[in-house]
Amino acid sequence: xxxxxxxxENEGLPRRWKHEHGAYYYQVPAKIKHLWGGKAKFLLGHxxxxxxxxxxxxxxxxxxxxxVSELLDRYLLEVTPTKALRTxxxxxxxxxxxKPVFGHxxxxxxxxxxxxxxxxxxxxxxxxxxxxxxxNRTAKTQARNEIKLLSHAFTKAxxxxxxxxxPFKKEVRLDGERGQKARDRYIEDWEIAEALALRPMRKRxxxxxxxxxIRLKREPACA
Numbered sequence: 001x002x003x004x005x006x007x008x009e010n011e012g013l014p015r016r017w018k019h020e021h022g023a024y025y026y027q028v029p030a031k032i033k034h035l036w037g038g039k040a041k042f043l044l045g046h047x048x049x050x051x052x053x054x055x056x057x058x059x060x061x062x063x064x065x066x067x068v069s070e071l072l073d074r075y076l077l078e079v080t081p082t083k084a085l086r087t088x089x090x091x092x093x094x095x096x097x098x099k100p101v102f103g104h105x106x107x108x109x110x111x112x113x114x115x116x117x118x119x120x121x122x123x124x125x126x127x128x129x130x131x132x133x134x135x136n137r138t139a140k141t142q143a144r145n146e147i148k149l150l151s152h153a154f155t156k157a158x159x160x161x162x163x164x165x166x167p168f169k170k171e172v173r174l175d176g177e178r179g180q181k182a183r184d185r186y187i188e189d190w191e192i193a194e195a196l197a198l199r200p201m202r203k204r205x206x207x208x209x210x211x212x213x214i215r216l217k218r219e220p221a222c223a
Contacts, residue, residue, distance in 0.1 A: 012092030012099075014055070014073040017044070024051035048088050052081040065162050068110070068150075069103030074160075075153040094146040097122070102150070107157055112168040115150075119143050119174055144174055 009019045016027045024044045028036045036042045036058075044051035056077045065071050072095045080091045101118055102110070122143035151172075157163045196211055 012076075012094070012096030014076060015069075017051075022046060024048065026055065048092070049081045049085075052077050056081075065157070065160070066106060067103065068105045068107060068153075069099050071107060071153050071157055071162070072098060072103070072150075075149070075156060079152070079156060090145070091149060094142075094149045097142075098146055098150055107154075107163055108167075110154070110167040112171045115147055115168050115172045119147060122146070147172075147174065 010017065013019065013024070016029070018025045018027055018041075023046045026036070026042045026044055028040055028042055030040075033040065044054045059077070065074060076092065076095060080088055083091070102114070123140050151166075151169060154163070154166050155169065158166055192214060195214060198211070
């Protein structure tokens with residue numbers, strides 16, 4: 001029998017966590033109720049930071065981490081609460097997208113090529129006016145943030161003693177990251193002509209500034 005699908009508000013939260021009525025709860029397994037005050041549903045806190053802190057204190061960080069899903073849970077418990085509030089709000093969503101792909105894997109099974117495959121599939125490709133496939137910028141940014149979190153989680157796995165080395169740090173260079181080779185394509189005359197032919201709605205602004213810059217750069221060649 002398959003696992004029950006989680007509600008959207010609970011996606012990315014550690015297993016058995018539930019968000020309802022403005023608070024976070026842990027649904028306690030019957031066998032360990034005595035460790036949680038005899039409660040079937042334990043109140044963790046009204047904010048994510050508070051919930052993670054209570055959870056972490058209860059478990060005392062003694063988790064037997066073997067799989068990526070367990071590593072990501074510990075990361076959410078201990079690392080995410082130390083970050084900016086916006087990041088704390090975003091990271092459960094990143095984890096929610098990482099778990100279905102990597103969650104079942106053993107930490108030792110992670111390879112650099114899996115990161116490239118994930119990034120390529122996560123990019124939401126759409127067609128431009130010429131009919132060519134083009135990666136959606138927002139999807140690429142989110143995918144990059146998700147991989148950044150996963151990479152940091154593996155850095156923590158080394159720190160926590162689960163691995164001897166990071167499986168893909170400095171071995172993965174994603175599209176658009178710093179350090180990639182700069183473009184060296186020649187800008188053709190028709191492209192310059194089209195840029196100068198643009199008629200912006202405003203008399204001032206970035207378009208006119210760029211057009212002025214293009215004319216300035218072309219002056220020596222026209223002299």
